[in-house]
Amino acid sequence: MRLSPTAALPLLLLAVSGPVAAHGPHGDLPIPKLLGGGRRALADLLAGAGPEMLANAPRHAQAVPESHPQTREEMELADPGLQESATLRRRQIGGKDGKCGPGVGSCAKGYCCSPEGWCGLTSDYCAAPDCQLNYGSGCDGNQKPEGVDTSGVARPHLGSVLYGGLGIYDCVKKGDIAITFDDGPYNYTGDLLDKFAAYGAKATFFITGNNLGKGMINDYSKPWAGFIRRMIAEGHQVASHTWSHQNASQMTTEQYRNQIIWNEIAFNDILGFFPTYMRPPFSICESACQKTLSELGYHVTYFDLDTEGYLNDDPKLIQNSKNIWDQAMASAKPANSQYLMIEHDIHYQTVYNLTDYVLTSLFAKGWKSVTVGECLGDPKENWYRQGPGGGSSSSSSPSSSTPAPSTTGGIGIGSGSNRPPTTSSKPTPTPPPAPITGVPSTTIRRSSTKSSSPARSSTVRGGGDTSLVPDNPINHPGSSSSSASVATSTSSTSSGLQKTVDGNCGKGITCLGSRFGNCCSANGFCGRTPEYCGQSCQAQFGACSDSPR
Structure with a gap:
């Protein structure tokens, strides 16, 4: 079935605008640009549409005499709807909640430019590495x-x-x-x-x-x-x-x-x-x-x-x-x-x-x-x-x-x-x-x-x-003075040292008889592997083998 130009136009607009609108960051894109053959196809359709189609077209889409091409500013002045859109567009460049990024500009001081190119303050906007450093001084990376x-x-x-x-x-x-x-x-x-x-x-x-x-x-x-x-x-x-x-x-x-x-x-x-x-x-x-x-x-x-x-x-x-x-x-x-x-x-x-x-x-x-x-x-x-x-x-x-x-x-x-x-x-x-x-x-x-x-x-x-x-x-010398210094809960032993209850040793705390192992490592932790019981083991705070002495 062959469609009339009037019936075909909405379908063509839908076909060319769908992919563009689907990738818009906030769903507020203007009328999409028609690239290549799409622009020519639209011109052909309009040429054969006749007076009825043109009369029913939106005001800002009507044909403009070639002798007086309208600028964007003239169109905005003539159409209140476009004026509002232009005001919104200007407000959304930079600032605290507007657009940002290459070719657009930077956010207000202290604000972040998100990977999608919008200004804000939450982690979605500021988190590294995706926040755009050059357009948001508030980015975590800055x-x-x-x-x-x-x-x-x-x-x-x-x-x-x-x-x-x-x-x-x-x-x-x-x-x-x-x-x-x-x-x-x-x-x-x-x-x-x-x-x-x-x-x-x-x-x-x-x-x-x-x-x-x-x-x-x-x-x-x-x-x-x-x-x-x-x-x-x-x-x-x-x-x-x-x-x-x-x-x-x-x-x-x-x-x-x-x-x-x-x-x-x-x-x-x-x-x-x-x-x-x-x-x-x-x-x-x-x-x-x-x-x-x-x-x-x-x-x-x-x-x-x-x-x-x-x-x-x-x-x-x-x-x-x-x-x-x-x-x-x-x-x-x-x-x-x-x-x-x-x-x-x-x-x-x-x-x-x-x-x-x-x-x-x-x-x-x-x-x-x-x-x-x-x-x-x-x-x-x-x-x-x-x-x-x-x-x-x-x-x-x-x-x-x-x-x-x-x-x-x-x-x-x-x-x-x-x-x-x-x-x-x-x-x-x-x-x-x-x-x-x-x-x-x-x-x-x-x-x-x-x-x-x-x-x-x-x-x-x-x-x-x-x-x-x-x-x-x-x-480290492997002595008590160099062991990791950390407050710990302990219990007393007959040697006068305190037995560890949380795996720390040194500074008067011993591993001996503890459930973590008898060896006190050079870093001040109890254990039973060679890393704890080897050459740097602190013998004064445990046994440098895993059997009680």
């Missing part, structure tokens, strides 16, 4: 953390591991598997640390300072600082994944340097030192990025095993990641291979499903679970740099004062910050979503029940007490 500036710290290249450049993809020690986790800490990180402790395994955490709307890692009202201190205290390696997970190729040199320095400031505020290892977000680091990281003294770390857990975060899909792991295990043996593996602790199935599968398989097949620094044969003193001051001293610090930065670029015994929470005028991003229901809330035995700094204490799921300041992870 918020500098409080703390001492680290940009003046000396950055010598120590050891034999590559700094900057094309980066590191492989471990060098046969039989080692260095499991790494990107993008955290997050809601699941505490439970992930529990799993690694239960298996006696080690990991490296490439930490992002302010992403996914979680807030800054040195915001002591949140659990992130506690997680990071626990990582160090339990022998894991902490590394940088930049401040807000931005794509280095889309930033100026100054913006990218801020991504590195701001994360250092937060690390130093929490620990008193900061990492020399980092992983570029999206694995993107072109020549300018490589040069910057070399100048700042960073080992650029990639990977050679990716189970793609981020693509399989579903109970029905996670087997795909297990299959990738199994294929790697089938094609390699500890005697002649090694792996540098990437995972992400922001994904539920990775933490609660894949991790147990990997660790069980890893140990069953004779591999060794290590940190990145260990698998590269890099001494621990090269993993971090001493920060400038490391925050103010406190009674929870292993020393009464913080030493000056090391002249060699490594770190000595230092303390973390004891800065109390501060009130900020910056927009507060929406906290991350609550943990998925049905996951058991684990009681962490390494959490302290008292705090010498109540203003900073935060009881968190899996995070421990943020007043814990762990030992500097290297060059």
Whole structure:
């Protein structure tokens, strides 16, 4: 059946406008542009429509004599409806709730430009890495953390591991598997640390300072600082994944340097030192990025095993990641291979499903679970740099004062910050979503029940007490003065020492006869594996074997 021009026009308009309107961010697009053949087809239809069709057309769609083409402004003046539309359009450019982005403009000061190009203040607008930094000053990625500036710290290249450049993809020690986790800490990180402790395994955490709307890692009202201190205290390696997970190729040199320095400031505020290892977000680091990281003294770390857990975060899909792991295990043996593996602790199935599968398989097949620094044969003193001051001293610090930065670029015994929470005028991003229901809330035995700094204490799921300041992870003498200083509930023993009830030891607290194991590690925790009972075991606070003396 052949349609008349009058009947065909609505169908043509629907055909050409549907795809455009469907992609509009707010459903308020003007009449769509007609591209290519669509414009010509419409002209042909109008030419044959006749007086009846033109008489029934909307006023602003009627033909205009060629001798007097109307401008947009003239049309708006002649039509009240268009005037209102124009006023709305002008109001929606920038400001507090208008359009923003390339070719449009920036939001009002302190506001965020969402990935879809609208101004606002909630996490949907402000969360890194998607908030448009150049068009929203309030974006999380534009918020500098409080703390001492680290940009003046000396950055010598120590050891034999590559700094900057094309980066590191492989471990060098046969039989080692260095499991790494990107993008955290997050809601699941505490439970992930529990799993690694239960298996006696080690990991490296490439930490992002302010992403996914979680807030800054040195915001002591949140659990992130506690997680990071626990990582160090339990022998894991902490590394940088930049401040807000931005794509280095889309930033100026100054913006990218801020991504590195701001994360250092937060690390130093929490620990008193900061990492020399980092992983570029999206694995993107072109020549300018490589040069910057070399100048700042960073080992650029990639990977050679990716189970793609981020693509399989579903109970029905996670087997795909297990299959990738199994294929790697089938094609390699500890005697002649090694792996540098990437995972992400922001994904539920990775933490609660894949991790147990990997660790069980890893140990069953004779591999060794290590940190990145260990698998590269890099001494621990090269993993971090001493920060400038490391925050103010406190009674929870292993020393009464913080030493000056090391002249060699490594770190000595230092303390973390004891800065109390501060009130900020910056927009507060929406906290991350609550943990998925049905996951058991684990009681962490390494959490302290008292705090010498109540203003900073935060009881968190899996995070421990943020007043814990762990030992500097290297060059500790293994004595009571260097053990992690943390208030703890205890019971008396006949030796005069107090028996631990929560797994902490040192400072007059013994592991002997405790349910956690008899060995007191150099970092001040009770256990029964070689990491607790080995060469650095503190014999004065337990037995350096797992049988009572």
